[in-house]
Each structure stands twice: as structure tokens, then as C-alpha cells.
Amino acid sequence: MKKKLKKICGIGKVLTNKTVKPEQLTQDDMSGYNIFQMNKLVSSINIYLPDIAEISMFDMSKVTHYTYLFNLLPNNFIKANYPKSNKKNNEDEKIVASYFEFGTRDMKTAMKFLKEKDILTIKKKYGRQK
Numbered sequence: 541m542k543k544k545l546k547k548i549c550g551i552g553k554v555l556t557n558k559t560v561k562p563e564q565l566t567q568d569d570m571s572g573y574n575i576f577q578m579n580k581l582v583s584s585i586n587i588y589l590p591d592i593a594e595i596s597m598f599d600m601s602k603v604t605h606y607t608y609l610f611n612l613l614p615n616n617f618i619k620a621n622y623p624k625s626n627k628k629n630n631e632d633e634k635i636v637a638s639y640f641e642f643g644t645r646d647m648k649t650a651m652k653f654l655k656e657k658d659i660l661t662i663k664k665k666y667g668r669q670k
Contacts, residue, residue, distance in 0.1 A: 555578070555606070555609055555610060555613065558610065558613070558615060561610070562603060562606055562607040562610055565603060565606065570602045570603060570606070573602045573605075573606060575600075575602060575605050578605065578606075578609060579592050579595070579596055582609060582612075582613070588612065588613075591612060595608060632651075632659055632663070633647055633648075633651060635659075635662060635663055635666055636650055636651060636654065636659065636662060638666075639662045639665070639666070
């Protein structure tokens with residue numbers, strides 16, 4: 541069981557397939573279990589989002605958390621895609637910051653509001669059109 545539960549993705553697969561019951565877990569098995577990461581993985585499935593929001597308000601042990609998720613998830617396999625962060629284009633951020641003469645915080649706010657068309661216009665003015 542140690543090999544199955546070492547990585548977060550492995551734990552998620554074991555949990556969604558229900559191959560390891562909570563009473564079969566050892567202390568070594570739970571060493572790779574991270575409550576925050578499992579909440580993030582399960583909350584990527586919209587139907588479980590309210591349950592994960594509620595459970596995250598409480599401080600509980602890893603075994604209790606695993607047991608809760610084990611009983612919450614269905615008996616059949618569910619596919620959960622681990623949410624990844626979006627890659628940022630640092631060159632665009634630098635150009636926008638210099639164009640508006642913004643600091644880091646203001647530049648991040650501006651990047652949220654600017655459309656791709658606006659960024660391309662700014663890049664044309666700086667001669668860095670791609």
C-alpha cells in the first residue's frame with residue numbers, strides 16, 4: 541500500500557477507485573496525504589464543491605478526512621483533473637507596467653481588466669508586435 545499512497549495523484553486515484561478502506565491505512569500510508577491538496581482535487585468536481593467548502597472550515601486529522609472523502613465519493617471511478625495554474629507572459633506584464641508606469645500590484649490589476657486586443661495595441665506602440 542505504501543507505493544499506492546505516496547503521491548497526491550496516487551492518493552486521489554486510490555480514493556476515487558475506493559481500493560483502500562480507511563481501516564486499512566497505516567501511518568506510513570498517510571505520510572503523503574495532504575488535506576489541502578485533496579480538497580483542491582475533489583473540489584474540481586462541481587457537485588462536491590459545497591461539501592469541500594464546509595469540511596475545510598473544520599480542523600481534522602488526515603484519517604478522519606480520508607474517511608469522510610471515502611464515504612462522500614461514489615463507488616465507481618470518477619475522473620478529477622487537478623487544477624493547474626495558468627502560465628503568465630512576463631514580457632506582456634513588463635510592457636504594460638512601463639506603458640502605464642505602474643508598480644507590480646497595479647500592473648496585476650490592469651492585466652485582469654485588459655483584453656488581448658488592448659495588450660496588442662500597447663505592444664505595437666512599443667514596437668514589439670508578435
